[in-house]
Amino acid sequence: MARPQSTLTVDALIRDAARRLPDKEAVIDPGERLTYSQLDTSTRELAAVLVDAGVGTGTRVSLLMPNSTRWVQLSLALTRIGAVLVPLSTLLKPRELHAQLATAGVEVLIAVEEFRGHRYLDGLAEWLGLEVLPTGGERLLEAELPSLRAAWTPGELFAAAHDGLGAPDDVVDALGAAVTPADPMVTVFTSGSSGTPKGVNHSHESALFAVLSGQEARRVGPDTRLYLPMPFFWVGGFGAGVLSALLAGATLVTEEVPTPESTLNLIVSERITLFRGWPDQAVSVAALAAETGADLSSIADGSLPALLPAELRPRPGSRANLFGMTESFGPYCGFRADHDMPESAWGSCGKPFDGVEVRIADPVTGAALEPGESGEIQLRGKRVLQGICGRSREDVFTADGFYPTGDLGRFDDDGFLFYMGRSDDMFKVSGATVYPSEVQAALRAIEGVDAAFVTSVPGPNGPRVGAAVVSTTGATPESLRASAKGLLSSFKVPSVWLVVPSADDIPRGGTGKVLAGDLRDLLAAE
Template identity: 50%
Template sequence: MTIPALLATRRRLDGAVQAFVSDDEEITFAELDDASRTLAGRLVGAGVTKGSRVGLVMPNGIGWATAALAVMRVGAVLVPLSTLLRPPELLAQLRAAAVTQLVVVPRLRGRDHLDELASAAPGLTEHARRGRPHPDLPSPRWIWTSDEWTSDELPAGAAPAPLVEALGRAVRPADDLAVLFTSGSRDTPKGVLHTHGNGLRAVASSLDSRRIGRGERLYIPMPFFWTGGFGGGLLSALVAGATLLTEAVPEPARTLRFLERERVTLFRGWPDQAARLAAHPAFATTDLSTLRPASLGAVLPPAARPGPGARANLFGMTETFGPYCGSRLDTDLPAGKHGSCGRPFTGVEVRIADPETGTVLPPGTEGEILLRGPNVMRGIAGRHRADVFDADGFYPTADRGLLDADGYLWYRGRLDDMFKVRGATVYPMEVEAALRALPGVTDAYVTDAYVTAAQVTDVSTGPGAAGAAGAAGAAGAAGAVGAREVAAVVVASSLDDPDELAEQARANLSSFKIPTRWLIVRAPHRVPRLASGKVDIDALRRLLVEEGTAGSRKVRSR
């Protein structure tokens, strides 16, 4: 239950096995152990030691994995940072995590991260390279580029091997492993603290449900700086003895060639990532016959794809280091459990409570999901434990759900996502599920949008616009200057008529829940996201108000 012990185990059991394959590089578990030990010695010589917080701004690859393991094997704390962060966001996370050493890729996707940092905090790089605190960001003592990090340009020689080994033996399961940043669509980012013990325990608890074992060749397109890539990919491969296939910058045609060449057996990630590959013209001629049934359905042969809701929706969060609830992904759920998240994994206790009073609710009653157990985070950077956990040690997640009598968890959305339209309560997740079940719809994202009186009264009286017209009337009667609508961005390959979608949705939704403002897009990347990968609700609203149209008007496909 520590990284140095895990590396030793993998070397002993699977030393000659490929640990990672990245683009045109590969490394075995023994080579990874050697490379991370060598780099660890150089980092210790440069001042990294137990408790140091080392930030990484790097793309996926063997270099990222080697650097991360070098940091963690000597008891330093890894702080994975998104390559998508803009300078003010990056500076905020450096402050929140109290990063002491920072490694930055020189250039990536046309961006120079060091130049951007210098423009946001003049003099930061010079101060850090001299080991001096900066007035606006006092924690960083060193800033290196990823090229310098692995070259002979570190500011000191390597520490002796016996010291590196001694630091590894001193790492305990209770020691901090990483600070992982997460945020809801409306929250400021928070740094979640995980220990070696709770992080690796959480990874191990989900392996059986995710069907990851020794010999698996796992592809996850998620970046390592997110929990899905770090815990679900890199550490899952280490714990299971599987081979991880990864790319610095995934691109559909290249990815398909990569997966065919490397004989991928398991494709996990977000459904839209698999759908994007399946929609590529080269997909039909790509040999993915080695894929196993626990892979995402879009990349499987049609006959092997599970029905809607038949497989568990693996459910988790950064605070639990990935999924904490699920069921085997190669097996359909029992009758009556389709659409559920499965059962909580060993190491997590789930409680449903009234969000207002904290009263524990009986099975079958919807409330806030609370979590407790050895797989759950140690805490949140900068927050007192009493501000994070309740008096019984449970973490209030702000997720809505229920546990049925058989212990299956049913997720109902976020407490803060609920909104009211003309006095009626709308839960976006319920509407999204209904829209995603419609023929031709790949994905859907629902929120509330406040539109002006001019925008509201521009709505015609067709069936897709009845709700908005009613809202306009109510707004006018009350003398309001606008109204709140149910709004949806729908990803669809061929549909372009919101009235058709609205009419089909009426079979499963009450009239007040049917969107009255629509934007139909062809590509998933049109859905705005935060640097954390989550949907940017504020940007989604702006997009819907600025580009969306109401019912009975054709929507230009984008």
């Protein structure tokens, strides 16, 4: 993992990759492919247009568009000249979009006009009481969003770059060279299972070091051809996809709207070696491959098990659940994705990565706890967030600099971390404590279960355990209950069940997190 500290800026990484790997493919989508040399040239040309439009060091710029090579180009063009990227979810409604622009103090908005029925610029204009939201860099003066001064569509910026417009090369190069690892790089919005989304701030160093420290566990290297459909507006997409590939000199393959057919075509045609999509997506793709006889032999161990041959599939619980959060810029704990952990650690999240100090603290007193004792997980180190928009440092960190995550966990004697759920999620059934994450993990081990989501459901005699299960194989509440009884204590076995055919049927907020309240209402209706 050794890399000179001075190289932990986006500009330095792009220049280094273009010098070492000029003709290697950097990023591919179904309609375009770019080498590292082309990525360097195109992002410098886009940066020139952005600088000419008034974007520079510290300018806060939102990017609202689906996954594509263009998303990668724009995000890297912005961050290499020291602007602060604020990626926004393509799921946002106008009210949510307005709130996040205001919270992050966004100065420039880059947004596609429409995606999957969402007309972002029209919706925002209507919310603001405007006939239209002008783009093309026209000066905006909007009282409700005083920081916002201009909006662009990606097409407008790419057209200007194609025409050679923008600031001189030496100005762009000087801005890139002036960026330091300590400078702010990105604000990513996140939320818990409920509550208002928060803007989490990371520097070049905290974000890039976080990604770098998990590369070995993820098994991402220079020979990797990584398929990743996770939205780039999440840390799981931007960090584990865009930045992970850039740091490793790997090839990133993505698509806007995955379908089993389109994804399988990319796996075969691009000889994907590492598949990092969703479990239910992998199941659907594997079923289609079996039906059509498609060749999946390029997929390596460390990918989702459904796409692996039977002899390579790990036993349930034997591999680490890479564990992290937006505040740690992705996983801070894990184990090699292609290796089983010691049996005593099965079901754990692995061990903390370099650059992060993890302690288990008493949720009330804050005192550090010993191995075997459950408490709140707290983090400290150079990969941890710089802060949260609108909150003071005292509101975010403990007096000795730890970030209280709100997650519950415990270490075993060998240093493996076991996740026990959220401090605000755990509940009691007949006086016994239930951790939703524990029940979810057990349900996911049942054959035919692609995903599981667990929460408390009100009942006449107190809370009950409710489970929404994604299954494409015809699982029933009766069969699931029978299997769960062999895996869980009786009080942990769900008494309320909902079986759905797709993860899209699970209610989620604008940041993609499951909405606990809506899930609870859905289960209560059962």
